[in-house]
Amino acid sequence: MSDFPIPHIVAALREVREQWRTQQGRTDTTHREFPSRDAVARAVDALKGVLYPLRLGPPDLRQAGEDFYIAHTLDAALQALLAQARIELRYRRNGGDVDERAAQAVRAFSEALPALRQQLDEDVLAAFHGDPAAQSVDEVVLSYPGVLALIHHRIAHTLYALELPLLARIAAELAHGQTGIDIHPGARIGEGCFIDHGTGVVIGETAVLGRNVRIYQAVTLGAKRFPRDAQGHLQKGWPRHPIVQDDVVIYAGATILGLVTIGHGAVIGGNVWVTEDVPPGAHVTQATVQQATHSPTFPQPQPEAALQ
Incomplete structure (x- = not known):
C-alpha cells in the first residue's frame, strides 16, 4: 500500500487532461496524438550519420562499408520519419489522404539529401577558412557547435518546407538544447554560413x-x-x-x-x-x-x- 494518494491523483490528472482535450477539440482516442520527440531524435541522429558517415556515423565504420551503412541507416531513418509524419498530419487535421501525403513528403525529403550535403559542405568550408584556430575540416564537423546547429537546421528547414513544421521544430530544438543556438526551421539560410562560437x-x-x-x-x-488581431491574439x-x-x-x-x-x-x-x-x-x-x-x-x- 502506497503512503501517497495515488488513485486520487491519477483521477484528478485524468480529469484535467480530458478538460484540456475537450477545449482543444482532441477527442480521437484511436491513434497516437503527437509525434515522438525520441523517435525524431533517433531519426535525425541517423541522418547525421548518413550525411557524414565516417565522421558522425558509428566508430567501427570504414570507407569500404559506407554505402551499405548508408543504405541500411537511411531506410530505417526514413521509415521512422514516415511514421512520425503520418502522426503529425493526422494531428494537424488538414484533410486528404494522410498516408499518401506523408509518403510524398518523406520521399521528397530523401531526394533532397544530396543537395543538403552540398550545402553543408560549403558551411563546413566557411567555418574552416573563417576560423584561424581550425586545424582541419574534420575538426569542424566533429566539434563545432555552429556546424551541428546548421546540420540540424538544414534537415529541419527541409521538413518545414515540406509542410511538416512540428517534426521540423523538434529537429531544430534538439540542436538548440545541445548548442545554445536557436534557429527557427522556417529561417532561410544561404550556403557558406559560419556561426562562430554560437552560444x-x-x-x-x-x-x-x-x-x-x-x-x-x-x-x-x-x-x-x-x-495582434481583434481578439488580442x-x-x-x-x-x-x-x-x-x-x-x-x-x-x-x-x-x-x-x-x-x-x-x-x-x-x-x-x-x-x-x-x-x-x-x-x-x-x-x-x-x-x-x-x-x-x-x-x-x-x-x-x-x-x-x-x-
Whole structure:
C-alpha cells in the first residue's frame, strides 16, 4: 500500500487532461496524438550519420562499408520519419489522404539529401577558412557547435518546407538544447554560413540570410513588434525578421530587429542595436550608433578603423 494518494491523483490528472482535450477539440482516442520527440531524435541522429558517415556515423565504420551503412541507416531513418509524419498530419487535421501525403513528403525529403550535403559542405568550408584556430575540416564537423546547429537546421528547414513544421521544430530544438543556438526551421539560410562560437544566437522564423554570412555569439535576428488581431491574439506567419544579404559579418552581441535589410558586405559591430536598413558595405559600430542619436538619419558607412 502506497503512503501517497495515488488513485486520487491519477483521477484528478485524468480529469484535467480530458478538460484540456475537450477545449482543444482532441477527442480521437484511436491513434497516437503527437509525434515522438525520441523517435525524431533517433531519426535525425541517423541522418547525421548518413550525411557524414565516417565522421558522425558509428566508430567501427570504414570507407569500404559506407554505402551499405548508408543504405541500411537511411531506410530505417526514413521509415521512422514516415511514421512520425503520418502522426503529425493526422494531428494537424488538414484533410486528404494522410498516408499518401506523408509518403510524398518523406520521399521528397530523401531526394533532397544530396543537395543538403552540398550545402553543408560549403558551411563546413566557411567555418574552416573563417576560423584561424581550425586545424582541419574534420575538426569542424566533429566539434563545432555552429556546424551541428546548421546540420540540424538544414534537415529541419527541409521538413518545414515540406509542410511538416512540428517534426521540423523538434529537429531544430534538439540542436538548440545541445548548442545554445536557436534557429527557427522556417529561417532561410544561404550556403557558406559560419556561426562562430554560437552560444546565444537566435534566428527567427522569417529571417533570410544570403551566402557567406558570418555570425558570432549572442547575435539576435529577431522581430521588433508583434501585431495582434481583434481578439488580442498574436498574428502569425507574416514577415517580421531581418533580411541579411551576402557576405555580411555580424559581431558578438548585436541585436537586429524587424523587417530590415542588412546590405551586401555590411559589417555590424559588437553589442549594437539595429532597427533600420543598413546600406551595402556599411560598418556599424557602437560609436556610429551613438553619433546617430544626434541626427535623424542612419549613420553612413564608416572606415575600417571604426571597428578597432
